[in-house]
Amino acid sequence: MPNNQLRLRALRLYKDLLYLSKDYPDPAYDYSGRIRKMFENNRNLTDAAEVERALKMGEYIKNETLALYSLRKYRHLKRTYYPPDN
Template sequence: MDNRRRAIALYKELHRLGREYPDPEYNYHRKIRHLFEQIGGLTDQEEIDKRLRLAEYIKQETLALYALRKYRHLRRAYPPSS
């Protein structure tokens, strides 16, 4: 997959993930847009790959944050019986 398609797919995925971001004050969408705007002006292939790897990392961290939030919710809803 070329970098343009990879970047667009990542951006769309991160944008969808941002809909459920727990802290509205963080302004997730603006930060993601800023990251991808920086990628748009780059010409060095290594730097582009580095930024796309960073976007992949952000995606994985966001998914982990959501999983943790769901786990904590279930933990509060169903406390362990001792």
Template sequence: MSANSTRLRALALYKELHRLGRDYPDPNYDFLGKLRRMYEKNRHLKDPEEIEKALKLGEYIKNETLALYSLRKYRHLKRVYDPAPLPKPPL
């Protein structure tokens, strides 16, 4: 894989993570700051295997963040549309 295509993959992943980070539910967790620091920390990587490992970690973080958002959406919909629990009948 060429260096240019790896760079483009890294930039695309950064953009996706940045978009996801805008809506991160916990305002005290500095998602965008941590994202930037992670990319700055790995900017010196030259070994293709290390770069691939870092990109896989970024993909994992993206998938976990998407799962977090889906769970949050599911919980909200359940809370809104789930009828109030019925009282248990006496035995």
């Protein structure tokens, strides 16, 4: 894959992760700061295989964050419609 396409994928991933960081439940975790540090540490990668590996890791983090948000939404709906049994 040409370097320009890898660069555009990396930028899209960075924007997506920053957008997801707005709703992260724990403000003490500093999700957006960790994302920035992760991308800064990998900015000097030149080998296409290494860049691809880093992008796959970023996609994994994105999918796990989306799963966390879905789980949070499901738990909220469950508490709303099904009160706890005491």
